[in-house]
Structures are given as C-alpha cells and as structure tokens.
Amino acid sequence: MTLVRVAPPLEQDVDLSKTYDAVIVGSGAAGGMAAHVLTTHGLKVLMLEAGKKLPIEQELRSMQWPYDHPRRGDAPPGSHHLSFNEYTIRKPPYAKGAAFKHVYSYVGGWTGSDYVKNILVDEKDHPYTGTNYAWVRARCLGGKTNIWGRLALRLSDYDFKAKSHDGYGEDWPISYADLEPYYDKVDLYLGISGVKENLPHLPDSQFQRPTKLNFGEVKLRESLKKAGQVLTPYRAGVTTDGLKHNKYRSKCYGRGACERRGGCDIHAVFDSPTGLIYPAMDTGNLTIRPNSIAHEILVDKNTGRARGVAFLDSTIRKSYEAKAKVVIVGASTLESARLMLLSRSPQHPNGLGNSSGHVGHNFCEHVMGPGVTGLIKELVGKPHTLDDGRPGGFYIPRFRNLKDRQPGFIRGYGYEGNSGHTMFPAHVMDTAGFGGAFKRSVREHAGAFISMGAFGEVLARYESYVDLDPETKDAWGIPVLRFHYQFSDNERKMAQDMVATGREMLEAAGIEVVGTDEKVLTEGWSIHELGTARMGNDPKTSVLNQFQQSHDVPNLLVVDGSSHVSASCQNPTWTIMALAWRSCDHLADELRKGNL
C-alpha cells in the first residue's frame, strides 16, 4: 500500500497543578476547532473528552467486505440497536429493563453496528427521561464527527435574519458577512467538495473538485432547472484534492462503500481528530485527556467567574479539577446545556450562565423522514456502474418561503438524495415474490432507483426544552436530561409538503414514483440538535453574546450547536466550526489585550 498512515502524535502529560490558558470540554467539531484556533494563537490548552481515544481505523475497518466479517457487520449477540418503533411506542429511558447486555441508538442498525459499537454510548449507562427522543451520542475522541453524514452547508441571511424575513423567533446577533470569512477559513483548512451555484440562500464554499452526478441525478437536475430550481452535487466535507498542510488525511479516491455509517478510515472525510486535534497537538500547545467526564464548571467564589472544570476519570471513577483562565464548552448541544445546568453555585443558582433562564430552552433541530423513490426506466437492465464511490449523491437546496409565502408553514427544507448502484442492492426488500424472476428483477433494477429525503427546519420555541431530571442519574451518578420536546403543527404541515413536492419533482422529470415515505421520524433522528444556549444581544433572552461568550460569565464560552438561534434547514457542522473559529479568534484577541 502506498497510502501510509501517520500515527497520532504522542500525548503530552496532563499537569493538573497548573492553570491552562483554556480548558475545552468536548473534542468534536466544536471542541476540535477551538483547540485548533487557540493553539495556533500560542495558547496552552487542555482538552477533556468523556470517552476513549479509540484506534479508530481498527474500529471502522472501512474496506472490510461484509463476508469477511463473521456477522456481516452486525454487532455480537447481546447488543441491540433501538428501532423506530421502540423510540415511538416506548418512553425514555429506552434501555430500562432491556434484556440485552448493550443497547445503542439506531445509528449503525442499518449497515454495520459492529463498526460503531465503541463509538456510540451504551444507552444502559446513559439514560435520559421525558418525551420521545432518538438521542445519538458518541463518546470518544472526535465525537460524532467520526460518523457524520458529511453534508457541509453554509447558512445565509435567510437564516441569520429569519425573524426579519417572516417575523418568527429571533434574528441571530450576526449576519452572513460576519461569518463568511470564517466559512472560507474552514473550507480551506479542512477541504470541501462541491459546485458553485450562486444562490443567495445557500452561499457557495471554496470548493475542491466535486464528485459527479450520475445519469438519474442529471436527469432530475435538468428537469428542475427548467422550473428554476437547483440540484447540486453533494457538498461534502471531504477533501477531494488533498490538503498539503495535513499529514493525517488522504484525499478521496472514490473507492465506494461510503454509505456505510462508520466513517472513513483514510480520513478524506473530515473528522475532528485528524482534521483538527492531531495538528493542534503537533503545535506542542494541546494536551488531551480522554476518559474525563466533566460534571461541573467551577466558579471562583469571589469573582463569580469560571476557574476550571471538575471531571470524573471514568477508568478509576475518581474526581479531579482542571484549572484554566477560560472554560470552553463544546460537549454537544444537549450535553453542554446539561453541564451548565449541573454547575449550580450561590452566584449562579439556576446553573452557570443561566440568569436568563434560557439554558436548555429554544431547543430545535431538523425534521426528517418524508421522501420519495423513483425508478429510472432507462437504467433497468443496464450493466452496473460504480455510483457509490462518492461521499454523497445530491442536494436540492431550500426553495420554500424565500420569495413565496406558503399558507401552511414558515421556513423551509432541502432534499438529500442519491441514485445508482450500491453494494447492497437498493429496494430489494420492496421487490415482491421469490425465485428466478425475483432474483432477475433485483439485478436489473438495482442501479435504477433514485431516492431523496427532506430535512426541514424545526422552529425554535421556548417551550421546547431540556432540564435535569430530579431523580434519574447516569452510570456515573450524574443527573440526566429530561426532554420536553415535540414537533409542532408547522413541522407536520411542512412534512406533508415534502412528500407532495418530491413526488411532483420526480414526475416532472419523467421518473416513475415507486415509493413514498410519509412517516415523520422520531424527534432527534436527524442528529442535528441545536439551540439550548442561544446567542443574542439581550442578556435577558439569550445565554451567549455574538462571540459565544456567556453574558453572565465572560470567561465561559459555549462553542457548539447550542449557541444557534434557529435551526435553518441546512446541516449545521460547517456553521458550528465557522462560529467556533470566529469566537476563538476574538477570545485570543481579548486575552492578548488583557480584557479577560
């Protein structure tokens, strides 16, 4: 093999006697970006990660053939992945009373649960309560960036100024012009592939070479173009041209099997460890401490400011304190809110940074499930081509409520989709019957389907929130989150439109609709939870300022999706990283000026 993998850098010893410039809680997209930016500014940083540092290539085994695995990718007996029905019919905590040894969220239940069993948390150890919610958590170095869906989109002023546009909710305290230079930095540092479309509602990135559309996708694109709509190749957080400044990542070479959830072991796809954390460690300024479960942000009794983080070592169940001038929280939208709520003190009786009472509230995300499947007749019986050697197929950007006003709902949605042949033939279980005719039909139709599913904006509402359950604790004795969260009528009306419009789009392209999904998946399914510590200019109605700095505690930053004011319908990862970069640049500046 010419592809030489570079081993992770050696870890520096953790010194808990010293005061670091910053301690970062979490190592995903947000924590990783904070580490990259602050160490580049020369600051000494300690990163706490609740999970293990995994030998990730051995976990992912991205090129392993199903038949080379004893269970064709399934986890060993005794493991169970929650299904849609379980999430819907039962109530959390979902693993309560389960006969299985391990219970995991639905991710990996599709195509290879054995590859993610050490990445996802065991629901038995990590319960939550309240309303139904499919909460996917990855506790390991890099968090969910090890298994993310790769769609890397920008938000626009249709999102940042959404209230000005339709009167609902709050505007963000920034505009697109504030964030654009940081989106550019993220693009250039991490690599993104795509095609420029010049859309005001989905700004272009600094793209590397795009992956290509296949026959069915081009057919749909051409048809949509006539109606003034856009279908663009999947904008993937993947380096297709390579990154000379990063020795840990290889460029994508289209080998396929990308649809298997469980990451990319050559790291062409962005993940936080190889993209951000290892290079930050190479500066000599970053120390990481895995197996460190933060359970309280510590406050100085005299000043009320953050002075460090109390954490539990999960291997020996012993508590420690890490001291720092600044505390940066990037533990994920829901875990960050939990940590703030857990950090109660006489100065901050409702939780740290929560004088507004908004921590945990304005919780929003994306609604998904509705979609359509079409059959492209021209492809039936044609030789199979390599169609899944791409990080994704296509994206149809939002088109609703830009210039028009829909009668049933506000905001919008986009479709993710793909067409063509995959390792496991598409829609085989929808093919009726058995025998020679069945087998031939599966073979002839396998590459001839096109499918797309929508992701829509869920409105941020104060009534949608999480708080601490007064009784239930996790395996470490830490109080867990209780959900008060359900989709509203706006999401349900939008979901109906997703199906009807998807059907119209395929039919207009001369593609026969052979299936529709009308079911809205359980809350949480999109894994795009956002907005539990929103930014804003008014400390009475928001938790953070425009630089993700707590209004109450200036040396506390919350740099993950919890800071988002509204969900947009565009996938959040790239925005999380652009915001974290901007905030940490500002923080370094403030520290240099002595303002903190």
Add this chain to the structure above:
Amino acid sequence: MTDAPKHPESVSRREMIAATAAALVTPLLPGVATTPPAAVGVPGKFLTAPEFAMLDELTELIIPADDHSPGARAAAVAAYIDGRLAESLEPDWQAKWRSGLQAVDGLSRELNAKPFLEATSDQRVAVLTRMAAAEQDPKTEPERFFGQLKGWTVRGYYTSKIGIHLDQEYKGNVYQRGEFAGYDAK
C-alpha cells in the same frame, strides 16, 4: 510519504492486481467451479440435520442459481443463518425459526400429502408460493415465516462473495484509478 498518492500510477501495479484479485477473482472460484449438490442432512450448528436441509432448500428456492450467477445454496446462506441462530441470545427468535420450519412442513403435508423434503420440486414451489401469497399482509404462521425467511436469505446472499461480486458485479470498495466515473454536473 504521508499523503495519498499524487498519481494513480504510484499505486504499484502489483498492489492494484492484488486489490482487484482479492475483490473479484478469488470469489469466482468456489461459486462457479463447484456448485454443491442439494444438502441432504448436513448437521447444523443450531438446526437439526433435517431442519438445515429444509432451510438450505428454501433459500435456494428464494434465490436460485441461474445462467448469470450461483444461488443461495452456493453462497452458503443457510449456514450463515444457522450460525447466527446458534450464537443468538434470543430464545424467542430461535424458537420462531424452528416453528416456522415446522409450519412449512405442515403446509407441505396439507398441500402435497408429504413432508417438504420428500415433495417434488414443483410441489416445493407450490408450498413457497402459498407462503408468499400474502407478503404485504401476512396472517398465517407460514405467511409470517416467509418474511423472516426471505429477509435473512436476501441479507445472507447479497452480503456474500457470490451476491456482491458475481450477481451484483459491484464495482466499489477497491482502489480506483482516476476519477469517479459519472456525468458532469453542467
């Protein structure tokens, strides 16, 4: 050398051949060269010999060999299902298979007046046809078992070497030369 190869040529020819061979050539051999005869009572890990023989026959009826590729028997689908059953920690699931196979035998006695494995191949197809008649809305035990049987046969077959390489002629999961072959988004 830390990056991906700058030119596809830097993946050595030997490596290319090795990668391709591993993916495509090797699996050709067992499937095509020797299609094993119908199983006649090979003892399973969980299933009894007669049960295993029945399952083997049922999987082959669902995905038979044809002029394009070998079927479920050559792909050892029954052995795969039996292996999963043997290590399962779910007695309910194991029991479902055992009683499902009994129900198939019962249906064969009803339709053909003889056990499934003693029936002619037309008679066996008739049994499966009856089981598959209500695929969308199964009601009887044989009808419900058909869904389980087909689902696991499909999974076993299309994740096997024969299913992936010979039947589907899958092109991915190997080192690719050049760019992804698609259409330009113009």
